[in-house]
Amino acid sequence: MTAPIYERVALIGLGLIASSMGHAMKKWGLATTVTGHAKTELTRTSALELGFCDEVFASAAEAVRDADLVVLAVPVGAMEGVATEIGPHLKPGATVTDVGSVKQAVIEAVAPNIPEGVHFIPGHPLAGTEHSGPRSGFATLFRNRFCLLIPNGAAPEAIARLRDYWEGMGANVEEMDAAHHDIVLAVTSHTPHLIAYTMVGVADHLRRVTESEIIKYSAAGFRDFTRIAASDPTMWRDVFLTNKEATLDILGRFTEELFALQRAIRMGDGDELFDYFTRTRAIRRSIIEAGQDTAAPDFGRAKVDGA
Numbered sequence: 061m062t063a064p065i066y067e068r069v070a071l072i073g074l075g076l077i078a079s080s081m082g083h084a085m086k087k088w089g090l091a092t093t094v095t096g097h098a099k100t101e102l103t104r105t106s107a108l109e110l111g112f113c114d115e116v117f118a119s120a121a122e123a124v125r126d127a128d129l130v131v132l133a134v135p136v137g138a139m140e141g142v143a144t145e146i147g148p149h150l151k152p153g154a155t156v157t158d159v160g161s162v163k164q165a166v167i168e169a170v171a172p173n174i175p176e177g178v179h180f181i182p183g184h185p186l187a188g189t190e191h192s193g194p195r196s197g198f199a200t201l202f203r204n205r206f207c208l209l210i211p212n213g214a215a216p217e218a219i220a221r222l223r224d225y226w227e228g229m230g231a232n233v234e235e236m237d238a239a240h241h242d243i244v245l246a247v248t249s250h251t252p253h254l255i256a257y258t259m260v261g262v263a264d265h266l267r268r269v270t271e272s273e274i275i276k277y278s279a280a281g282f283r284d285f286t287r288i289a290a291s292d293p294t295m296w297r298d299v300f301l302t303n304k305e306a307t308l309d310i311l312g313r314f315t316e317e318l319f320a321l322q323r324a325i326r327m328g329d330g331d332e333l334f335d336y337f338t339r340t341r342a343i344r345r346s347i348i349e350a351g352q353d354t355a356a357p358d359f360g361r362a363k364v365d366g367a
């Protein structure tokens with residue numbers, strides 16, 4: 061247990077990320093009171109039952125009243141509506157952050173609604189699972205994972221406090237500018253998700269030809285794709301709609317590489333294939349050596365110690 065970093069923290073949108081933050085705050089004593097807002101009564105009741113919120117509200121405006129930290133944890137496309145609603149109700153001196161997977165679009169949507177005297181520091185924990193909703197969260201989700209903060213001109217002391225908060229949940233915090241964030245994540249997260257969705261879509265079309273063979277003989281590689289492709293449709297629709305430029309850029313590069321490999325296969329160019337796969341194997345090994353193996357679905361639960 062550490063001393064609380066914020067007295068009152070408001071979670072807006074009570075899904076995987078917010079519920080994980082709530083559990084982590086409770087486990088490590090990072091906030092005195094955690095309030096939450098969800099649109100449905102079922103979700104609000106679950107948050108109280110599961111114990112990751114102390115108080116829940118049907119309106120976001122009520123949930124943020126007197127909060128020292130407000131966390132926007134809704135899909136990227138819902139950020140603007142929420143920011144518009146809470147703007148007039150924020151406490152002077154409070155910090156607003158978000159956990160959205162895209163940063164430039166969130167800044168454009170949220171910043172104009174944040175009054176003077178309130179710090180707005182966008183964020184993005186690089187941790188998740190394919191599950192969603194209030195029952196999917198767990199306290200250790202952020203342990204040993206990066207959390208990127210976008211300074212966005214905010215006061216250094218407010219950034220330092222938010223950094224302490226994320227470190228209290230076990231994350232490694234780094235700062236990055238929003239445009240750079242969106243390109244990096246297009247490479248490491250957004251385009252890989254699109255490829256997984258596509259591959260599972262291809263198999264789905266084939267299944268109509270081969271009936272149940274795809275499921276029956278599902279190999280590990282394909283199963284990994286299906287895990288990713290089971291991720292929340294609303295969240296990922298919003299990611300692609302709001303990180304359009306960067307995703308299309310990386311997708312263009314991906315297509316070029318795919319054509320090069322397709323040609324190597326057609327030409328029987330084994331050297332080209334071998335060299336390519338040798339380079340990609342080295343990348344995987346360097347990720348493991350850096351302690352960033354994100355491939356295991358249960359990484360957060362299975363590999364952390366008993367804390």
Ligand SMILES: NC(=O)c1ccc[n+]([C@@H]2O[C@H](COP(=O)([O-])OP(=O)(O)OC[C@H]3O[C@@H](n4cnc5c(N)ncnc54)[C@H](O)[C@@H]3O)[C@@H](O)[C@H]2O)c1
Pocket residue numbers: 072073074075076077078097098099103133134135136138141142159160161162184185186187188189190191192193194292295
């Ligand atoms: N899932 C991941 O792997 C992951 C990782 C890092 C960041 N993120 C980002 O975190 C945010 C939340 O994702 P999540 O995985 O917790 O999703 P989730 O679907 O589990 O939770 C989002 C919740 O927001 C609610 N919601 C939607 N619109 C709302 C509105 N207008 N007002 C109030 N509530 C609303 C939904 O009902 C849902 O319960 C997204 O912006 C996402 O891009 C997700």
Ligand SMILES: O=C(O)C(=O)C[C@]1(C(=O)O)C=C[C@@H](O)C=C1
Pocket residue numbers: 160161185186187188189190248249250288354
């Ligand atoms: O592990 C997973 O299921 C994830 O996809 C998590 C993941 C990722 O791509 O790494 C997904 C979206 C985020 O914004 C951050 C993390």
